[in-house]
Amino acid sequence: MSKLEKHAPIFLNNTESKLYPCLKEDMEVEFAIIGGGLGGITLAYLLKHMGKRVAVFEANQIGMGTSLRTTAKLTIQHGLIYDKLMHTKSPGKAKQYADANRKAIEFVKETISKEQIECDFMNMPSYIYTADEKYIKAIQDEAEACKRLGIEVNYKDQIPLPIKVKAALEWEGAALFNPKKYISSLAEKFTADGGCIFEETPITRLVPGEVSVLETDKGCKVSARRIVIASHYPMYDGLGLYFTRLNMQRIYVLGLKVDKEKLPKGSFISVDSPIRSIRPIYEQDIVLIGGGHHRVGDDQYEATHFEELKQFGKEVFNSDEVYSQWSLQDYVTPDSVPYIGYLNSSKYHNIYVATGFNKWGMSNATNAALVLKDLLLMGTSPFEDLFNPQRVSAYKGKTFINHNIEGIKNYMQGKLRTVPKDTLPDKGEAIVAELEDGNVYGIYQDEEEHYHIVDIICPHVGARLRWNSAEKSWDCPFHGSRFNIDGEVLEGPSTHKLNGYKEGKNKIHPNLI
Incomplete structure (x- = not known):
């Protein structure tokens, strides 16, 4: 096993990446997808399978963004989500959230089997746990919510980790995989069927219309009747005010070499503070440990988070052999539900968005592709109201207010x-x-x-x-x-680089309208 660079995500190991060309001339296409991560490539695969003319435009290389940098868990256990949704939305909406993500996981499993994709896939249960008595009731409330929604979870007082827990929930339908291998394989299936992928092709401008026009950093123009923005953070806002309702979070991941017999049989996330996320990589005798969440730019001591994860790994797995470490960025919505649907339903009905996966991008990105496929081809989806980007709950609540106050404070402090x-x-x-x-x-x-x-x-x-x-x-x-x-x-969301010394001041490109 070759040694990765210190900050290289572990899923790059033993992974070959096919390179795709950059766009060098104007083109017309029926469906244009901006972003070559898990959501964008899955949607392209689905649309091409239905005989549509599809092109994907990726600013760097496909599958090399946040999709690569996660811990890659396929689970419907997204923290203590169901008790929260039962109270903040409704039992019906909470059940829809579970159903949508379960459907997404089933799609991944079926696609891996049907297409014979080699991506280190393993069925393995997921666990939510606490080692602190004050969170026992929260686990119990989540168990009760799952019972009411028909989600089969097992209440536990022990988990397959050397951690003494107070309470835990197990979901047996979860799985693990290598997202880079999966995305690369889907991309090859898509292009073999006639689809187009353009790498190193940043989209810097979007001009909306009945036929919208995308402009690249090299000046090429793409005309498309339908556009999907799956660029993690929307590169074009369309007066949807996404900058006011996406809270950016920095997360840290450490890959720790451990003895094979100490590899845990499951994936795990705590509800304690600080949160710890754990999953094994059996092919490499490595455990991934994640944590250290904070708002982007709010922490001046980022390196300390890696040290804290290393200390946790030493305590739990008796190893301090760090193989690789990296960080990632994710976007959180005020109500913990992604934005999937029309970018701005009051203005555009041919521009769509998928963003705000709330740190659970493996199932939510796949879910986004399935929902958008239905909206694009049939004009409706059973989940469109739940994920509607313009829903009222996305503009209110303590989380929404705090995010914008913090952003304004950081804006002003940075100026000084x-x-x-x-x-x-x-x-x-x-x-x-x-x-x-x-x-x-x-x-x-x-x-x-x-x-x-x-x-x-x-x-x-x-x-x-x-x-x-x-x-x-x-x-x-x-x-x-x-x-x-x-x-x-x-x-992103910036679509333009920084100027160097004496190159002039940076021009502002908000891409709001």
Whole structure:
């Protein structure tokens, strides 16, 4: 087994990736899908199977974004979700959420079998647990909610982990897989059937209309009658105000080498604080441990989260051999239900969106593809009301209010922070400084003593970026865009890179209308 780079996701190991061309000329297509992650590729596969003309446009390489960086659990146990939905929505909506995600998991299992996809698939139960007495009632309430909804879970006081738990719920229908291998295989099936995938093709502008037009960073234009934005965070807002109701969260994952006999027989997530997520990778004798959730740009000590996960791994598995570690970004909705459907139903009926998977993207992204397939081909879905992006519950509540207050606070605080311009960073560190041209820059010194200088005003809406010391990136605390040390986009919603020293100030491209 070859050694990965320190921050490379474990699912890249022993995985071959086919490369697809970038778009070099204008084209017309019936369905254009922006984003080549699990949701976008699954939808493309489904539409092509129905004989449609489909093209996928990916800014980087397919399956290399958040889909690759998760712990890849296929489960309907999305934390303590069902008791919450029973109270905040209705028993009917809670049951729909379970049914939609169960259907998505069944689709993945059936597709793997039908297409004979080799993706390290394993049926393995999932568990929600607590080691703290104060969360016992929460587990019991979730068990009661599941019983009322007809979800078969088993209440446990022990789990197959060396952790003394107070209460737990087991769901036997869960599974694990390698999302990169699965996505790559679906993509090959899609293109073999005549579908088109274009990599290294960022879409920087969308002009809506009866026939909408996409523009790439190279100036190519794509005309399409139906457009699906599956780019994790919508690259085009369409006055849907998604920036006010998607809370961006940073999450950390550590891959720990353990003795084969210590590999757990299941996937796990705690409800305690701090939350810990655990799953085995049997093919490599590795346990993935996730946690350390915080709002993007709100934590100046990102590296400490890896140390805390390492300490947890030492306590539970008696190993501190870190094979790989990485972080990921996900988007959380105020009511814990994804946005799947029309981007803005009051304005456009041929532009669709899938976003806000609330850290459960393996089932929710697949679910999004199934719901959107029905909306695109039949004009309706049994789940469209539940996932309607314009539902009222997406605009109210404590979570919605706190997200926007925090965003405004971060926007204003970022405008005020600089250091004296005669200060330079040490190797491996970064500072924010005003230089002789009067502009404020982010300055990073690499290990070869080269300086990387970029304008750190985010091109999305103009917030000041913050330095992420663990990932060596400039992160936006307002809407979650991320850039590498040379200003290239790592994570949207920004569609434009940062300018370098004396290249002029970054232009703002909010893509709101």
